[in-house]
Amino acid sequence: MDAQTFLKKLDGISDIPTLPNIVIQVNKMLQDYDTSIKKLGTIIEKDQAMVTKILRLVNSTFYGFRSKITNIPHAVIVLGFNTIRNAVVSVSIIKTFSGEKGFEGFEITDFWKHSIAVAVTSRYLGEQNRLDSPDDCFVAGLLHDMGKLVLSQYFTESFIRIWRSVTEDKLSFYEAEKKLLPVNHAQIGGYLAKKWQFPVSLTDSVTYHHQIRKTVSNLNQLLIIHTANIIANNYKSDLEMRPDFSMIDPEARKVLAGQLETVSDWFPKVADEIESACEFFLKEE
Numbered sequence: 001m002d003a004q005t006f007l008k009k010l011d012g013i014s015d016i017p018t019l020p021n022i023v024i025q026v027n028k029m030l031q032d033y034d035t036s037i038k039k040l041g042t043i044i045e046k047d048q049a050m051v052t053k054i055l056r057l058v059n060s061t062f063y064g065f066r067s068k069i070t071n072i073p074h075a076v077i078v079l080g081f082n083t084i085r086n087a088v089v090s091v092s093i094i095k096t097f098s099g100e101k102g103f104e105g106f107e108i109t110d111f112w113k114h115s116i117a118v119a120v121t122s123r124y125l126g127e128q129n130r131l132d133s134p135d136d137c138f139v140a141g142l143l144h145d146m147g148k149l150v151l152s153q154y155f156t157e158s159f160i161r162i163w164r165s166v167t168e169d170k171l172s173f174y175e176a177e178k179k180l181l182p183v184n185h186a187q188i189g190g191y192l193a194k195k196w197q198f199p200v201s202l203t204d205s206v207t208y209h210h211q212i213r214k215t216v217s218n219l220n221q222l223l224i225i226h227t228a229n230i231i232a233n234n235y236k237s238d239l240e241m242r243p244d245f246s247m248i249d250p251e252a253r254k255v256l257a258g259q260l261e262t263v264s265d266w267f268p269k270v271a272d273e274i275e276s277a278c279e280f281f282l283k284e285e
């Protein structure tokens with residue numbers, strides 16, 4: 001099967017998760033210049049579960065506000081349109097995909113833990129170097145590997161073969177894919193992001209997170225996601241270990257030199273944030 005046929009097959013899958021209506025609406029509003037804070041508030045308020053979740057998020061240590069925020073309009077004013085929009089997107093995406101089943105060795109919860117780790121690390125990098133909006137970095141980090149979920153649910157046989165190769169041949173997921181499939185999870189995730197009409201910058205960051213392409217619409221965001229993924233993977237098991245950053249693209253190493261030199265100083269703090277973000281996003285209601 002070549003790449004084209006593969007993606008066509010993907011196109012033909014009718015039960016591929018569709019984006020929750022609220023995300024479509026909130027996404028659309030961003031392209032609409034007349035969007036008001038009030039309008040965003042109104043849309044969110046139609047979904048009581050979302051209201052509860054967003055208020056819990058904005059009042060968590062994640063955003064670090066001291067005074068209690070009790071309603072959505074207030075949250076939008078304090079945190080800004082983009083932050084709230086991205087919070088809605090994050091909460092919805094995790095919810096959309098949380099019913100999926102895992103396999104031996106591949107647990108959906110572990111998948112989300114990794115995604116959240118990359119999201120939080122990306123947000124931190126964006127915050128520190130001011131190269132891109134921290135909230136946009138968070139969402140791109142959260143979605144960077146969603147192609148893996150698509151593979152595991154809709155191309156299960158291929159996924160199992162890749163997984164076997166990962167464990168037996170000691171390859172990375174990406175290397176095993178290269179050997180066994182015409183497309184990789186990054187391309188599949190990017191394909192889905194495009195289909196869902198996410199911003200081009202996000203689609204590009206998902207598509208090229210393993211293979212930097214300098215001509216993308218937002219190179220800084222891509223470099224951040226690429227680097228955060230490697231940092232998160234390196235620190236996964238042992239914080240004491242000296243991380244191996246040889247996989248980081250030279251361009252990313254140049255642009256993010258300041259953060260990379262000091263990573264062992266700041267990562268423990270980020271690791272705490274990752275833990276509380278996991279607690280928040282993955283806790284059953």
Ligand SMILES: [Fe+2]
Pocket residue numbers: 144145185186209210
């Ligand atoms: Fe990946």
Ligand SMILES: [Fe+2]
Pocket residue numbers: 114118144145229
């Ligand atoms: Fe990843």
